[in-house]
Amino acid sequence: METVSYLNDGHGLKSWLLTKDHKRIALLYLVSITAFFGMGGLFAMFIRLELLTPAGDLLQAETYNKMFTMHGVVMVFFFLIPSIPAVLGNFLIPIMIGAKDLAFPRINLISWYIYILGGTFTFVAALSGGVDTGWTFYTPYSTAAANSHVVTAALGIFITGFSSILTGLNFIVTIHRMRAPGLTWFRLPLFVWAHYATSLIMILGTPVIAITVLLVGAERVLHLGFFDPALGGDPVLFQHLFWFYSHPAVYIMILPAMGVMSEIIQAFSRKNIFGYTFVAFSSLAIAIIGFLVWGHHLFVAGQSVYAGLIFSFISFLVAIPSAIKVFNWTATIYKGSISLESPMLYALGFIGLFTIGGLTGLFLSTMGLDIHMHDTYFVVAHFHYIMVGGAIMGYLGGLHYWWPKITGRIYAEIPARIAAGLVFIGFNLTFFPQFIAGYLGMPRRYHEYPPELQVWNVMSSAGASILAVGYAIPLFYLTYSLFAGEKSGADPWGAKGLEWEIPSPPPTSNFEVTPIVTHGTHQYEPSREVGIA
């Protein structure tokens, strides 16, 4: 007879769609964000196909504009932002802190429905012809110029924002109020710290993008004047409000991935994190400093030079907590007993790619250089190194690492390593040439380009196909493992930590009795290492 876990505690569609169990809600998110990832990927495929040749031959300019807009909207708002928090965070945070659920289980379910509702609006916008403003919805494109389905898509983003807000709210309250006895702040897993910092950005930033898209909608539909220069309004105000959220939003994507990294690197180096407190506080520092750098998106938008100087300087500051993380992970790996299983491959890939993404960010936060590189493929390459090389590598690494806990099954390791390798190679081949093309002057958001840049674009498109294969393979072996995978023990990696102490998959209430915690997570001590499977 099978033991009762959250997976078989209740059957049928209704038991899933009306569940209040954070673990089941995490799986609802997993399925839906995977669908949106596929959708966003499809748009990317059209972009890369078009850019194979210098002439605009496959897509018309308007269609191409819609492709990159929908790619950005779907990937940013419907995949990257919810990805790690709503799936892995939702599943793991209550377990990692020794709680039976998030503080507000019903709100957790509601936030999934809100996400789906917002997604539906965006999906309808895509089906009925798409949006062509760029995912940034800059005015006056979005208010006066665009004839596309701006309002539908903006409404989708507005609605989905509440899902993000409610998730962040739930995490903050849960981490404050639901920790098991003895689980002090500095015994928390770094994954939880990263999500705490992420949640702060979610609750402080998301409302601002909500009001901003609402103003755009009101200007478009009700003809209220906010950003229209004819009325004395200022389109640059939109850019300020937009980036006040959308720059910190990048940290909503990367901080949870950093939390995943801290867990994986400790587990597969069999060492406690080097400098726990610094890594924990660096998450908070990134969240806080991240709110003060939005002006680096406006260096060429007519912002005052002095404001630009300050934004430039503060943007440099973000490098400090980011570097603390990278150095501390490296120091953790140093002299560890490293095993290169698939989650660790993703983690090592993350360190390299995030470092490149972060360092090129310094290029762009330098005002003089940014004037040369603004709106070129250099920028595109930079943020894809962070969002894809960082956030998605982190997401995939985390998904593999906790897959046995989530499903109770072990996936096939060999294809997993091949996929991790393909993702790494494909990613670099896709995006490294874009740095060069961008530096040579290739602007973003054009469907044609000078012939001398073709070689870089062909490389990029070739890399994108490898990347697509790398992303597709896990779909197969992970799904296969659900049916035929070997059953997993409580702690298949020998990783330690509260989530590895309960059975895989966990019972519905996570813990039979509320645990009493006496020390931090991942207590790897060499003398005790011997004999651990």
Place this chain on the structure above:
Amino acid sequence: MPNGHSHAEHYPGPLHNPPVKGAAAGVPHHAGHEHHPKLQHHFDSMDQQLEASYLGMWVFLVTEIMFFGGLFMAYLMYRWANPSAFQEASAHLNKAWGAVNTVVLIVSSLTMAMAVRSAQTGAKAKTQVAWLVATMIFGTAFLGVKYVEYSDKFTHHLVPGPHFQWTGQYPAGAEIFYSLYFMMTGLHAVHMIIGLGIMTVIAVMAWRGKFDADYYTPVEVSGLYWHFVDIVWIFLFPLLYLIGAHYGAGH
């Protein structure tokens, strides 16, 4: 074996877990409290549940501050760019109605506070409902006044858009002012309507005797929300209605 701690003997994990099985290994469910019917399964005690709800509402109000904050930022920027236009436009708002509404809202906050207190002290259901209904009456009165004011703006072509007409010196700045006016007071009114919806639910619950000195969380957190919406108005009233008070005196 469904007991999650069965492997604890293999290595010293973070759980301080004696190899004895059963409740002795940790804190038993809901230790030290009898099981209150309103205690949800994932909380250990009523205190924990209450504190979680408080914090949840405060965090939500922080998001509301950021939400309105974006609007106040826009107001600040445009007033700074068009100071005279904003004064001229503001002078056309009805200060008397605005002042009446301010008083109405402050009184509604008082009745709300009384509703919370009556639940906290375990007053009779009827008393709780009476204070809640009083709050709703004042809230509705506020919206009624708002309706009168909005209709007035429509008849005088002060609604931004193709029909906007301005006879003063600064038509463009005035249109921005009225755009902000409708957006800010409109979103505030939406929050009032949501508040009235919440009050209806709470009043029904109170009528059914759901609240007593042990359990009054929903009244308390709804009260927080109501006071917040009230405070937003306290900022809107001077920024929209009063800045034009002396406009024209020097002209």
